[in-house]
Amino acid sequence: MRNLLTIADLSSDDLQELLQLADRFAETQTRDVKKVPALRGKTVVLAFFEDSTRTRTSFDLAARRLSADVVNFSAGASSLSKGESLRDTIETISAMGVDAIVVRHRSSGAPQQVAQWTDAAVINAGDGWHQHPTQALLDSYTIRQRFGSLEGRRIALCGDINHSRVARSDVDAFTKLGAEVVLVAPPTLLPPSLEGWPVSVSHDLDQVVSDIDVAYFLRIQQERMTDALFPSVREYRAHFGLTVDRAKRLKPDALIMHPGPMNRGVELDPAVADDERAVVLDQVAAGIPIRMAVLFQTLGPGQFESEVA
Amino acid sequence: MTVVLKGGRLLDASGERSGDVCVDGVTGQIQDVGPDLSGDVVLDASGCVITPGFVDLHTDVAEPGREAADTVQATSEAAAAGGYTAIVVMPRNGGDRLADLADLEALGRSAACEIVGAGTVSIARDGQVLAPLGELADHGVSLFCDVGVGIQDDLFMRRACEYLVGLEASLGRPLVLAQHCSSAALAAGGVMHEGAVSSRLGLPGCPAEAEELMVMRDITLSRLTGARVHFQSISTAGSVAMIRAAKAGGLPITAEVTPHHLLFTDESCAGFDPATKVQPPLRTAENVLALRDGLADGTIDAIASDHRPHTDDAKERPFDEASSGAVSLETGFAALHTAFVVDADEGADPIGTAIEGAQHRAVVPVAAEHRRSLAELVALLSWQPAEIAGVADRHGCLIEPGRPANLTAIDQTLQWSVDRSDLRSNARNTLFQGWTMTGRNRHTVKNGKITLENGQVQR
Numbered sequence: 001m002r003n004l005l006t007i008a009d010l011s012s013d014d015l016q017e018l019l020q021l022a023d024r025f026a027e028t029q030t031r032d033v034k035k036v037p038a039l040r041g042k043t044v045v046l047a048f049f050e051d052s053t054r055t056r057t058s059f060d061l062a063a064r065r066l067s068a069d070v071v072n073f074s075a076g077a078s079s080l081s082k083g084e085s086l087r088d089t090i091e092t093i094s095a096m097g098v099d100a101i102v103v104r105h106r107s108s109g110a111p112q113q114v115a116q117w118t119d120a121a122v123i124n125a126g127d128g129w130h131q132h133p134t135q136a137l138l139d140s141y142t143i144r145q146r147f148g149s150l151e152g153r154r155i156a157l158c159g160d161i162n163h164s165r166v167a168r169s170d171v172d173a174f175t176k177l178g179a180e181v182v183l184v185a186p187p188t189l190l191p192p193s194l195e196g197w198p199v200s201v202s203h204d205l206d207q208v209v210s211d212i213d214v215a216y217f218l219r220i221q222q223e224r225m226t227d228a229l230f231p232s233v234r235e236y237r238a239h240f241g242l243t244v245d246r247a248k249r250l251k252p253d254a255l256i257m258h259p260g261p262m263n264r265g266v267e268l269d270p271a272v273a274d275d276e277r278a279v280v281l282d283q284v285a286a287g288i289p290i291r292m293a294v295l296f297q298t299l300g301p302g303q304f305e306s307e308v309a
Numbered sequence: 310m311t312v313v314l315k316g317g318r319l320l321d322a323s324g325e326r327s328g329d330v331c332v333d334g335v336t337g338q339i340q341d342v343g344p345d346l347s348g349d350v351v352l353d354a355s356g357c358v359i360t361p362g363f364v365d366l367h368t369d370v371a372e373p374g375r376e377a378a379d380t381v382q383a384t385s386e387a388a389a390a391g392g393y394t395a396i397v398v399m400p401r402n403g404g405d406r407l408a409d410l411a412d413l414e415a416l417g418r419s420a421a422c423e424i425v426g427a428g429t430v431s432i433a434r435d436g437q438v439l440a441p442l443g444e445l446a447d448h449g450v451s452l453f454c455d456v457g458v459g460i461q462d463d464l465f466m467r468r469a470c471e472y473l474v475g476l477e478a479s480l481g482r483p484l485v486l487a488q489h490c491s492s493a494a495l496a497a498g499g500v501m502h503e504g505a506v507s508s509r510l511g512l513p514g515c516p517a518e519a520e521e522l523m524v525m526r527d528i529t530l531s532r533l534t535g536a537r538v539h540f541q542s543i544s545t546a547g548s549v550a551m552i553r554a555a556k557a558g559g560l561p562i563t564a565e566v567t568p569h570h571l572l573f574t575d576e577s578c579a580g581f582d583p584a585t586k587v588q589p590p591l592r593t594a595e596n597v598l599a600l601r602d603g604l605a606d607g608t609i610d611a612i613a614s615d616h617r618p619h620t621d622d623a624k625e626r627p628f629d630e631a632s633s634g635a636v637s638l639e640t641g642f643a644a645l646h647t648a649f650v651v652d653a654d655e656g657a658d659p660i661g662t663a664i665e666g667a668q669h670r671a672v673v674p675v676a677a678e679h680r681r682s683l684a685e686l687v688a689l690l691s692w693q694p695a696e697i698a699g700v701a702d703r704h705g706c707l708i709e710p711g712r713p714a715n716l717t718a719i720d721q722t723l724q725w726s727v728d729r730s731d732l733r734s735n736a737r738n739t740l741f742q743g744w745t746m747t748g749r750n751r752h753t754v755k756n757g758k759i760t761l762e763n764g765q766v767q768r
């Protein structure tokens with residue numbers, strides 16, 4: 001694997017392989033010394049053109065636990081804000097001789113453009129509304145951890161699908177791994193066209209809540225309200241939030257998921273966020289072995305056995 | 310000094326015939342047409358078709374302000390290379406358009422084609438306060454355009470239309486209000502066509518309906534006021550259908566389309582290359598086919614470049630932040646000739662061969678009913694736009710003695726490939742990188758003077 005830009009670039013075998021590799025890295029994380037020498041001498045740049053403390057910290061830890069050198073490049077302080085083109089910025093970073101660039105950008109497609117301008121491996125840490133492949137991998141990992149596999153599982157993705165890179169990546173990953181996906185949202189929060197999406201759609205959470213295995217809630221951005229995409233937070237919660245009442249109708253072994261950061265009392269009622277079916281912290285924890293697996297696959301010079309075990 | 314274009318065939322609105330053309334550089338007129346002419350300079354036009362020079366209705370020049378992207382001079386040279394003898398230059402700034410036009414005339418004096426300045430409709434190009442339409446018309450302006458997304462305010466549009474109708478009556482010549490139609494609110498934030506591809510890519514889209522709403526309004530207001538409205542770079546099937554119906558109803562409406570909208574689909578944007586970001590956006594194959602129908606039945610009157618130069622710096626940005634537009638003057642004729650006119654070998658798709666080495670290949674194949682003759686293509690590039698631009702007295706004329714000598718000689722068999730670094734404009738933002746074109750302008754003559762000789766621009 002040269003780069004990780006989108007889930008669409010991966011086959012279901014690639015996905016399985018990454019999940020299995022993550023299992024093995026997860027095992028190393030139970031050891032006393034969590035650091036393995038796999039990427040010693042490699043330099044990973046975290047180029048975050050958009051702030052995201054969670055994702056950056058997760059990549060940072062994953063890279064360090066593989067013994068890579070990590071450089072943080074944050075756009076706010078860079079010349080990018082002074083009008084330098086993205087290409088110039090990336091060529092400058094590349095010229096310093098780095099092995100991988102982890103890119104987070106508020107514009108869809110930026111990591112794909114970056115990949116054309118550098119010889120380093122490019123890992124997409126989230127671009128615009130487009131893709132967030134490591135999030136989809138860690139989500140898949142979390143579901144697989146609980147159910148053994150995603151095969152035949154019914155997963156509802158609920159909320160702001162259109163403006164969500166998590167939704168676009170999750171749909172691809174979950175369906176490639178054999179799950180059935182239903183999107184639950186008002187039409188204003190769905191993409192204008194779902195042509196080619198292997199999903200079904202519902203505008204009514206109550207209709208689907210009792211026969212799903214995973215209830216995945218996307219973060220709602222309150223500024224969407226001013227764009228006339230929904231009337232109010234109160235109405236949003238009433239129609240598309242996981243209220244205590246709705247949570248009662250979820251299957252007893254269903255999973256409640258959220259990519260964070262969560263608006264408590266909007267997507268999930270506070271009591272529901274603490275429900276034992278909620279696996280939000282497992283998702284966060286899965287981020288480390290997943291990102292170790294991704295970095296290892298894109299940068300690793302050899303086999304897991306020789307490098308890690 | 311006389312120049313003879315020798316050994317070619319002649320093609321104009323009256324048909325095709327053989328003959329040499331002798332032009333006079335002093336009078337700027339065609340001196341003689343016929344066999345075996347001689348003159349001070351002889352340009353070899355053997356194997357070429359000599360046609361009236363092309364007229365572009367829709368050129369954006371980056372000067373003044375963004376000379377790094379392009380200058381009037383460089384744009385005019387690109388135009389001459391593409392066979393144009395006149396380009397209508399869109400307003401760039403708000404403010405005093407009369408003063409701008411004076412500047413443009415000064416810059417245009419050494420240009421390789423005639424620079425025709427369009428007027429503005431509102432002073433600040435914001436649809437708020439009427440520009441001095443009468444003074445601009447007195448100055449010679451025939452085409453008025455605010456550029457951008459078109460006049461949003463219905464009442465302002467009505468008033469502008471009414472006022473132009475009055476001026477037209479008093480001046481006794483046609484005045485045209487031209488615009489890119491787009492409902493700004495409905496298209497807000499959109500960076501590509503709204504549809505399956507934008508949904509997949511997570512890019513905000515401009516729906517076809519944003520264009521169609523304004524086309525519908527403008528047709529309605531043309532009916533109300535009698536004003537001539539020219540639709541710039543239409544891009545949707547709905548626009549074509551409404552314009553077809555309006556023309557059938559006798560309204561004084563005209564429309565143009567760009568070469569890129571006749572070829573590429575929105576799949577072109579899938580690689581996030583900002584070269585594919587244009588306004589209006591590249592749309593689906595269904596829309597491309599409807600535009601071709603519109604060419605075939607005369608709904609669309611002209612092919613216009615919507616030439617819009619940008620520096621690499623303005624394009625090498627994330628897709629949503631990059632500037633939109635493509636340069637087109639040098640490649641427009643060749644691309645359309647290659648795709649719509651050239652005879653392919655039995656069963657072969659001429660576009661298929663042309664795009665083998667191309668960077669952007671999401672192109673709709675051309676069906677038999679959409680193929681055009683050279684005469685049909687040149688009509689769309691020369692005398693039909695000349696009429697709309699109000700320059701038909703000197704461009705797009707018949708090739709006969711006494712007429713203004715604005716001509717181009719087309720070599721229909723020359724094969725060449727597009728390399729962005731060879732483009733004559735300073736800007737390199739072409740959609741046709743790597744295309745193998747068939748057909749190119751060999752010579753261009755403006756006002757009896759050579760502007761392009763054997764593919765070389767003459768200063």
Ligand SMILES: [Zn+2]
Nearest residue numbers: 367369489615
């Ligand atoms: Zn334009």
